[in-house]
Amino acid sequence: MKQTYLIKGMHCASCVRGVEEAIKKVPGVSDVSVSLPAETAMVEFDLEKVDDEKVFSAVSGIGYQAALKDNAGSDDLEKEKNKDLTRLKKKVVVSLFFGALIFWGSLVGQNFFLQLILATIVQFWAGLGFYKATLPALRHRTANMDTLITIGTSAAYGFSAVATLFPGLIAQAGIEPMPYFDVSVLVIGLILLGRYFEAKARAGTSEAIKKLIGLQAKTARIVKDGKEIDVPIEEVVVENVIRVRPGEKIPVDGEILEGGSSIDESMISGESIPVDKQKGDKVIGGTINKTGTFTYKATKVGSDTVLAQIIKLVGEAQASKAPIQRIVDLISSYFVPVVIILAIITFVVWYVFGPYPAFLLALLNTVAVLIIACPCAMGLATPTAIVVGVGKGAEKGILIKDAESLEIAHKINTVIFDKTGTLTNGKPVVTDVILVSEAYPESGKKDPGQARMTEARRDDILGLAASLEKGSEHSLAEAIIQKAESEKITLSKVEKFKATPGYGVEGEICKDKVFLGNRKLMEKEKIEIYDLRFKIEELESQGKTVMMLSVDGKLAGLIAVADTVKENTKEAVEKLQKMGIEVIMITGDNEKTANAIARQVGIKRVLAEVLPDQKEAEVKKIQAEGKVVAMVGDGINDAPALASANIGIAMGSGTDVAIESAGITLVSKDLRSVISAIELSKKTMRTIRMNLFWAFGYNVALIPVAMGVLYPFFGVLLNPIFASGAMALSSISVVSNSLLLKRVKI
Amino acid sequence: MGIISEDKIIVAIVGSLGIIFTWWFFLFKKEKETAVEKEVDIIVSGGYSPEVISIQKGKTTKINFIRKDSTDCLSEVVLPDFKIRKELPLNGKVTVEINPQKSGEFGFACRMNMYHGKIIVK
Numbered sequence: 118m119k120q121t122y123l124i125k126g127m128h129c130a131s132c133v134r135g136v137e138e139a140i141k142k143v144p145g146v147s148d149v150s151v152s153l154p155a156e157t158a159m160v161e162f163d164l165e166k167v168d169d170e171k172v173f174s175a176v177s178g179i180g181y182q183a184a185l186k187d188n189a190g191s192d193d194l195e196k197e198k199n200k201d202l203t204r205l206k207k208k209v210v211v212s213l214f215f216g217a218l219i220f221w222g223s224l225v226g227q228n229f230f231l232q233l234i235l236a237t238i239v240q241f242w243a244g245l246g247f248y249k250a251t252l253p254a255l256r257h258r259t260a261n262m263d264t265l266i267t268i269g270t271s272a273a274y275g276f277s278a279v280a281t282l283f284p285g286l287i288a289q290a291g292i293e294p295m296p297y298f299d300v301s302v303l304v305i306g307l308i309l310l311g312r313y314f315e316a317k318a319r320a321g322t323s324e325a326i327k328k329l330i331g332l333q334a335k336t337a338r339i340v341k342d343g344k345e346i347d348v349p350i351e352e353v354v355v356e357n358v359i360r361v362r363p364g365e366k367i368p369v370d371g372e373i374l375e376g377g378s379s380i381d382e383s384m385i386s387g388e389s390i391p392v393d394k395q396k397g398d399k400v401i402g403g404t405i406n407k408t409g410t411f412t413y414k415a416t417k418v419g420s421d422t423v424l425a426q427i428i429k430l431v432g433e434a435q436a437s438k439a440p441i442q443r444i445v446d447l448i449s450s451y452f453v454p455v456v457i458i459l460a461i462i463t464f465v466v467w468y469v470f471g472p473y474p475a476f477l478l479a480l481l482n483t484v485a486v487l488i489i490a491c492p493c494a495m496g497l498a499t500p501t502a503i504v505v506g507v508g509k510g511a512e513k514g515i516l517i518k519d520a521e522s523l524e525i526a527h528k529i530n531t532v533i534f535d536k537t538g539t540l541t542n543g544k545p546v547v548t549d550v551i552l553v554s555e556a557y558p559e560s561g562k563k564d565p566g567q568a569r570m571t572e573a574r575r576d577d578i579l580g581l582a583a584s585l586e587k588g589s590e591h592s593l594a595e596a597i598i599q600k601a602e603s604e605k606i607t608l609s610k611v612e613k614f615k616a617t618p619g620y621g622v623e624g625e626i627c628k629d630k631v632f633l634g635n636r637k638l639m640e641k642e643k644i645e646i647y648d649l650r651f652k653i654e655e656l657e658s659q660g661k662t663v664m665m666l667s668v669d670g671k672l673a674g675l676i677a678v679a680d681t682v683k684e685n686t687k688e689a690v691e692k693l694q695k696m697g698i699e700v701i702m703i704t705g706d707n708e709k710t711a712n713a714i715a716r717q718v719g720i721k722r723v724l725a726e727v728l729p730d731q732k733e734a735e736v737k738k739i740q741a742e743g744k745v746v747a748m749v750g751d752g753i754n755d756a757p758a759l760a761s762a763n764i765g766i767a768m769g770s771g772t773d774v775a776i777e778s779a780g781i782t783l784v785s786k787d788l789r790s791v792i793s794a795i796e797l798s799k800k801t802m803r804t805i806r807m808n809l810f811w812a813f814g815y816n817v818a819l820i821p822v823a824m825g826v827l828y829p830f831f832g833v834l835l836n837p838i839f840a841s842g843a844m845a846l847s848s849i850s851v852v853s854n855s856l857l858l859k860r861v862k863i
Numbered sequence: 864m865g866i867i868s869e870d871k872i873i874v875a876i877v878g879s880l881g882i883i884f885t886w887w888f889f890l891f892k893k894e895k896e897t898a899v900e901k902e903v904d905i906i907v908s909g910g911y912s913p914e915v916i917s918i919q920k921g922k923t924t925k926i927n928f929i930r931k932d933s934t935d936c937l938s939e940v941v942l943p944d945f946k947i948r949k950e951l952p953l954n955g956k957v958t959v960e961i962n963p964q965k966s967g968e969f970g971f972a973c974r975m976n977m978y979h980g981k982i983i984v985k
Binding site for chain 1 (some may be wrong): 884888892908911914932937942943944947976977
């Protein structure tokens with residue numbers, strides 16, 4: 118057998134020779150080929166004599182390290198599969214051609230001995246695989262589809278061979294010595310044809326993961342000591358500085374150090390519009406740099422990268438089992454033995470009660486029962502749909518943790534959205550800067566002290582506030598500073614800065630005492646708000662947080678800060694509601710702010726002032742109302758709530774895909790992908806149900822027909838050749854139906 | 864109705880015995896459990912040998928699948944509870960490492976779910 122190992126510690130060609138020779142010395146090794154750039158050794162050896170440990174110790178004996186390479190030789194696997202397909206094709210062509218000859222021969226009265234030769238070739242060359250699968254299975258006391266085909270075709274072939282070689286013997290038993298070689302040959306031919314098409318179709322089901330693997334870059338251009346060198350992707354380490362030019366693939370995850378560009382992340386997030394990135398922004402390996410050139414620092418490499426984690430997640434989800442599959446498993450564990458029993462019953466009943474020629478009818482009907490039964494369609498019904506569905510999701514930035522999550526998602530009738538960061542952008546921005554004079558001009562007239570401030574400009578308010586906030590760490594401070602920076606306002610020097618948690622900040626700017634904070638701060642400092650409180654209340658009712666700025670004991674202006682609603686939130690909420698799904702918002706904000714945001718996006722039910730640790734309990738309360746709940750959050754702060762919902766949906770930041778508590782992770786921040794995920798689940802489930810209906814319905818309907826239940830009423834019998842055709846079609850139809858999932862719009 | 868001929872009686876009796884045998888042969892087999900310490904080779908040929916293995920909870924166990932059967936169905940092994948699906952090249956060895964945290968019985972099967980094996984975690 119062949120095995121690929123990872124070899125660590127090789128630097129030069131002589132290392133390669135050394136490793137090769139060391140492995141070759143292991144008794145039982147027939148061939149070794151070591152690659153320095155790939156750091157691998159391909160070893161061919163005799164399984165009886167050699168195991169991995171022997172190779173490891175041979176390599177470590179000369180000072181290198183060997184390890185098993187995961188996914189080793191996927192190219193070899195591909196080649197082997199193609200070879201298998203070619204072999205299968207040859208068998209199909211020969212069997213069907215011989216079958217046609219025999220069929221034509223039996224019409225025109227051909228020589229039975231010639232038929233016997235052709236049929237023997239097909240039975241034991243083309244059909245060898247069936248025997249090879251059946252005999253060891255019988256040793257395990259298990260039965261499978263091959264068992265049924267082997268028994269069925271052997272019975273037809275065996276009888277025909279005896280009828281050809283010893284016609285007298287058969288005639289003596291009162292049976293017409295008529296061989297049925299066309300049955301055994303065409304049944305094998307058609308079943309192999311079905312397998313050929315099924316194998317071809319099946320290759321298409323795992324296309325998505327192959328595409329993901331294909332996204333991985335092969336090399337990276339590292340900047341070191343002022344020089345740029347191309348290195349294989351495996352050699353890139355964290356902290357390496359990498360340069361990316363326009364049109365190139367970004368090799369690993371990292372953070373932009375210099376330059377900027379527009380980056381196409383559609384392959385990861387499913388979002389078709391390229392994202393603009395600047396210094397400090399994160400980039401994802403596997404995405405494509407469109408326009409600019411930049412350098413960035415690698416932060417995640419190898420199996421830690423977002424892409425590697427997505428591949429792992431998708432692979433795992435495709436291997437998992439949907440709950441609906443459990444019942445199928447139970448049925449299929451009894452299926453083959455039951456079919457064999459039905460075949461025996463068919464033979465006995467036809468032989469004992471059937472019309473003349475009873476034996477021949479009994480034989481042909483028994484063969485038909487064995488051949489028509491198709492356990493493989495049942496076995497393929499669920500997994501093929503799951504593999505295609507999960508793959509389709511990954512293409513759209515919807516990462517499904519397991520088949521169970523995909524199955525549950527279609528039952529959702531309530532979606533709870535966390536507010537901050539999910540419905541909103543999660544970053545407060547300055548929405549209003551209001552001068553006292555603008556908001557309430559008369560106040561200036563009433564109070565002479567205010568007059569000075571009426572002359573102040575809007576920029577001054579923002580400048581003073583930003584100068585003060587420079588020293589603060591409050592999240593609102595960042596919004597004000599950013600606004601001032603974006604408007605290119607020069608900040609002033611602050612003296613005697615002091616922050617009072619729960620109130621605000623203060624300091625001296627140009628000898629003026631300046632306060633910035635909430636109403637409590639103003640009250641504490643005995644600064645009059647006058648009728649401006651109406652304006653403050655108005656802003657607050659819009660969900661904004663209002664900060665007041667006073668200069669020299671007088672109110673100078675207001676700055677309102679709010680978290681903005683994401684662009685597509687309203688549309689997504691409306692669509693969900695149209696689908697008959699109740700949308701609920703959950704937030705730690707006060708009711709006023711919460712209601713304001715809810716109104717903006719059209720959400721009717723709001724759970725406000727819920728502390729992070731209470732979210733889980735709120736989710737459970739809603740479940741207790743009998744709802745199937747999806748909780749949508751960022752997956753970090755609300756992990757317990759996500760885990761307790763029927764399904765947790767994490768809106769990823771695009772960097773943390775392996776969110777454990779979430780059944781579904783959405784790479785994109787667009788809320789519409791929640792709808793896509795539910796749609797995907799609905800469509801996958803529809804495909805699974807359709808597949809199961811066909812697979813079961815097919816067996817339930819046609820096995821009795823093959824047994825001959827229609828014969829007493831309509832004189833209808835099922836020819837075993839038709840049975841094999843139908844059975845081949847059933848597997849193909851199930852796989853093809855799953856493939857149709859690739860085309861659905863979500 | 865006339866008298867049922869001898870051959871028909873024989874066919875009926877042999878058939879009935881066949882039914883009983885089939886039921887017994889496939890559905891009443893005793894599972895032989897192989898206790899595994901650290902690593903086990905499972906030969907994939909017409910099924911899995913050993914078919915039932917028992918391993919310890921919380922310990923990493925290496926399972927090497929060695930496929931010697933060209934049946935297409937066996938070309939993939941699926942351990943759904945561990946979310947593992949691996950292609951098995953013919954005459955190749957594919958290692959799967961599991962570290963179960965729950966005890967119980969976990970099945971594995973070929974991709975068409977026709978051949979089965981079981982991992983018992985104790």
